[in-house]
Amino acid sequence: MITLLFASCGKPDAPDNLIDESTMVNILTELQLAESEVGRLSLQSYDSAVVAFQFSKAETLKKYGVDSLAYITSYNYYGEHPREFSFIFQDVEARLKELEDQQKGGRIERKENERPTYE
Template structure:
């Protein structure tokens, strides 16, 4: 089991444990499953990049991740309220939540394969001709 799989499994189990007793009614601002997969994929990539920065303080990492989460959601036309409501909703449905994280893991593997083939370029390299 690679690091991505372990990280996703730990996150999934932790979240399921916390959310097991929450209200599971459908929120008005529910993010559709496909969009949730894309958001969680972007968040996982961002968290991975952030961890490589070796920030000295846990607080700094939390603040940075909160800011970056907000930016990702803004770029996708979502807000933190709808994200957390959707996360709680899917988290209260273990089968759906597991399916979402399986799709995130597959998406990350696909991106990793594309990157190793050289078909993905970092954003910083765009426009440097």
């Protein structure tokens, strides 16, 4: 009985539809970029921004062949496993930094409300 109690208090097993860490890094990186892009848009309302982000999120999940239930389940699973989630977010941060460095290397001066131009 005590063994059963301790077993039920442990962290849950990985769900069948768990997104692997590498794919999760890709998805979270793209979602961070989408969130940033939506933030730069001059949308009239918060609701418009939410709709724009949700559209980007749906397109990103579709790109990786992941449905929203698998994404939410995986996000919650990794949230309950902070060590793995920390590694995922470290990889996302490194990927974003790498993308930022690549853009800085080819960026030409940009004026407000103007699309960036690259060499």
